Amino acid sequence: MSFYRLQLYCIVFVLTCVGCRKAAFDEYYGRPEWLASPIYQQLDSMGDFKSFLYCIELAGYTNTLGSAGSWTVFAPTDVAFAQFMDEQGIGSLDDINKTLAEKIVRMSMAYDGERVEKLNDYFSQQGWLPGFAYRRRAVYYDFVEEETTTDGKTRMIVSTNRQPDAGYVATDNNNKHLTYFFNAYMDTRGLGAADYNVFYPESQYTGLNIGGAQIDPKRHNIIAENGYIHVVDKVLAPEQSIDQYLRGKEQYSAFKEILDFFATYSYNQNVSQRYAVLSGRKDSVFTKGYTALGMSLNNENYAKEDFNDAQVNNNSVTVPTNEAVRDFSKRVLLKYYPSGTTIQDVFYSNSSILVEFINSHFYQTQLWPSRFDTERNSLNEAPKISRANIKEAKMLSNGAFYGVDACQSANVFQSVYGNVLLDPKYNLMQTALERFGLNLTLKIPTLRYMLVMVSDLELNRIGFEYDPYNTTDPIRYNGAPGTPKMREVIQNQIIPLENYPIPDLSGSGLLEAFSGEYLIYDNNRLSSSGTLTQTTANEQRVRIDSTNIGTALSGPLNGIAVYSARAMLSSEVHAGNFLKSLGAEEATSPYFRFFSYLKNTDMWSESDGVIKGVELGLNYTLVIPNNEAIDEAIANGDLPAVPNPTSVLDIEKTKRFIQYHIVRNTFAIDGKKTGAFETLCKDIEGTILSITITQNQTNSLQIRDNANQVTSADVTNSNRLGQRLLVHSLNGYLQNGI
Structure with missing residues (x-):
């Protein structure tokens, strides 16, 4: 065999082997004959999508929809296109430019090829959740657009793609969404034609709608190599955003x-x-x-x-x-x-x-x-x-x-807070309420309050001013940061009414402020522990100029706003000196004997009138046995005979006696608070001892002590207002049981 013939045989052999391998490769990896054509080719073969295909070609999406990928396409028929063009005043397909074609095609495309039944499923981070979805992200998005300003100028803008204050994400195109209305979603939520037709009064609800279009019940779920086709009877042009509209x-x-x-x-x-x-x-x-x-x-x-x-x-x-x-x-x-x-x-x-x-x-x-x-x-x-x-x-x-x-x-306009928010004379009070988060409580319709209105002029008068350059603490008090003092003042003006009726301020009574301070109202005048320390009668009892209970859209529905010339301030007088101001050093005072024992203990501070254990900023009630009750306590051996005992046992007995008559938190004789209250007294094991208010009416108060004895209050000499303090006189004394 010649060399050339041998070479020829080898070439033939190689070609035969290659041909066999290619046939095997094509058989294994080649496109199956049964595989559906891509979306573009299928639309072309159907015959009634010429207008849509024209737009696909003009928009440059022929290859995208004619090859690999995964798309859901809502394809409008030629009839749908004719209707669209008539509505838009478009004479022929030649009048459709590339921009409009892109809008139509891209708005008809959704990412991922899905059957209609699958479109109701929500693709969440946890996977598919059946029956939750009614919208899909379309391929279309606006990019840069021109906006005309109020003065007639123009600027180029791109819309934010996040909610307020959440920034702009450069990788997010802010795609528009398609909304569809399928029975599978609507029926389970009690929705139907009545809801759909409010938005689309010219369209018929079939339970297989997308926007204002109907999906053809016989021509959907058409499978293609690169997704699904659903035929629709209207062109799905992009809707405007709310901002654009x-x-x-x-x-x-x-x-x-x-x-x-x-x-x-x-x-x-x-x-x-x-x-x-x-x-x-x-x-x-x-x-x-x-x-x-x-x-x-x-x-x-x-x-x-x-x-x-x-x-x-x-x-x-x-x-x-x-x-x-x-x-x-x-x-x-x-x-x-x-x-x-x-x-x-x-x-x-x-x-x-x-x-x-x-x-x-x-x-x-x-x-x-x-x-x-x-x-x-x-x-x-x-x-x-x-x-x-x-x-x-x-x-x-x-x-x-x-x-x-x-x-x-908004509820706030009909709340007590609305009087502050809407009136520029109360901007400083508004700033303070917002600073402390109290505005959130005051505008809740189901929570009822009386709010004493304090104008900017009054807050300036008592030493507050607004510092616009201080973003962390914009309110100053006499040149220094004013947060603690302002919080106290503001809380004194807020009186929770709970389920009690709005008070008749022409009558008389007591009201507890948010701070725990109590206010007295009497014949359309208000008093607080701070006003009562003033020198003139008008400053002690502040006249109420007007009130606003209001009606819908014009005033507070959750309480009453009270207008007066002065703020309800807290007293600067400490508890011990407050007792002095009540005449406790005079023998005729019902507090005299108790005070005599108090000032001889180490609880007393003569220099400033502070009572040890009565902490500044907290609320207390002193329930003070009257002079006859002190005599009874001495007779029963619960107090030493003299107010300045020398024995350790008597000193400790006196101190515990006094502590048991100082109660944590405040309660007035006003018919409201009952139940257990802790005192400053502890037993030998360190357990805090309590008293129990068994009866509280507007004209009577009864307290049960640790020995299960009940003592009544002397109402005439009770309800005295001090610095975060109430003082009541008792007709008896409380036994701590130690």
């Missing part, structure tokens, strides 16, 4: 004007560079967001607490018309401001008012029409308007939008 609606401009005060614009270098590359323009691009509010109206991502949480929830807004906003502003927001004040003035002087107003119109959940009258807003408050107020409803890309003809009213 409001820009073009003059009837809501008053509400939008308030929103704009909270809009923020920060230069975005990364997006500016990308925009320059893509557009050839060198405009500065700003990230638009919102601060201080409960929602960013241009964020498409819901809360992003879970990567896909927008699949299972949505934001909602109720936006009042201009007439409603102006009416509410006049009656409520500007109620205490001088004529000529604008909403912008309110924003710069006290933006908290507008934050409460705006947030009362936000819902951090999907607000369905059938639940409009019951769903709680972002402030967790029940609605103040009803379905009858709805004038317009739309399911926008990032939330349910309701145009309404009346304003929501």
Whole structure:
């Protein structure tokens, strides 16, 4: 055999082997004949998607939908396209530009190929949760857009992709979402056609809807090599975000004007560079967001607490018309401001008012029409308007939008705190209440209070001033940080009413403040331990100028606001000196004998009148046996015969006797507090001894002691107010049982 023939045989052999291997490779790895065609090819073969295919090609998505990948495509028929073009005034396909084609195609595509049945499942961090989802992230997203400012200028913006104060994530495109309405989701939640048709009155609810379109019941779940096709009867063009929608609606401009005060614009270098590359323009691009509010109206991502949480929830807004906003502003927001004040003035002087107003119109959940009258807003408050107020409803890309003809009213405007918040004469009091978190309690409708209003002028008079440069402690007291003193003053003005009725201030009685201090009211005058130390009668008993119980939208529903010229202050006199001021050093005083024993113990400090064990800043009640009761205690051997004993046993007996008559916490003879109270006295094992109030009425008090004996109070010489202190006189004495 010649060399050339041998070489030929070898070549043939090699080619044969290679051919066999390729056939085996193709058989094993090649595309199966039974595999469905890609989405693009299938649409092409069906024959009634020419318009959609034209847009796919124009948008540059032929390869994307004609090869590998995983997509869910909601494909509009040619009939659907004809209807869309007629509605939009588009004469022919040639009039559709690349930008519109991209919007249509990308809004018709959702990530991951899913059957209709699977779209109701929520893809959470924990895996698939069946039946929770009704939204999907579309491929489409807005990038840079032009916004016109109120003065007619323009700027380039990109929308924030997180909720307020959560920043902007450069890797998140802020994709818009598709909302669908399937029986599998709606039926289990008591929803149906009535809810759907509020948003889409021109569409028929079939339980297989996506936006305003119907999914063809016979042409869905069409499997393709790269996903699923679901045929729809309408073109799914991108919906606007709430922020975008409001820009073009003059009837809501008053509400939008308030929103704009909270809009923020920060230069975005990364997006500016990308925009320059893509557009050839060198405009500065700003990230638009919102601060201080409960929602960013241009964020498409819901809360992003879970990567896909927008699949299972949505934001909602109720936006009042201009007439409603102006009416509410006049009656409520500007109620205490001088004529000529604008909403912008309110924003710069006290933006908290507008934050409460705006947030009362936000819902951090999907607000369905059938639940409009019951769903709680972002402030967790029940609605103040009803379905009858709805004038317009739309399911926008990032939330349910309701145009309404009346304003929501935040609870705070109807609470006792509303009198402080809305009135600029009480800004310093507002600052203090917010500083200590007490404003949160005062605006809860179910918690009732009497609030003594203290103006800026009065707080300035007693030594407080606002320091705008100190962000940690903005209130100063006579030039020094004023937090402890201010907290005491503010707490003295807050009187929890609990379940008791609003007091008739024209009568008389006692009220316990948040601080534990007690106030006396008598014939429309107020007194505190601090006012009672003043020199003139008018300063001791402060006249009540007016009160505000109010009605809906105009005043407090959870109590009463009391206006007077002076604050209810605490006394600066220590407990021992307070007893002196009550005449305890005079033999005719019911406190005389008890005081004689007290000042001869080591509990007494002559220099400042402090009683050892009575700590500053805490509350105490002194229940003092009268002179006859002290004689009885001596006769029974519970006190030594003289107030200055010398034996260790008698000294200790005297001290324990006194300690057992000093009670931790305060209680007045006012018909309210009963039960056990600790004293300063301890037994030999260190256990704190208590007394028990068995009866408390407005004109009587009975106390049971450790020996199970009951002693009554001398009401005439009781209810004396001291520095975080009440003094009562007893007709008997309390036996500690030691």
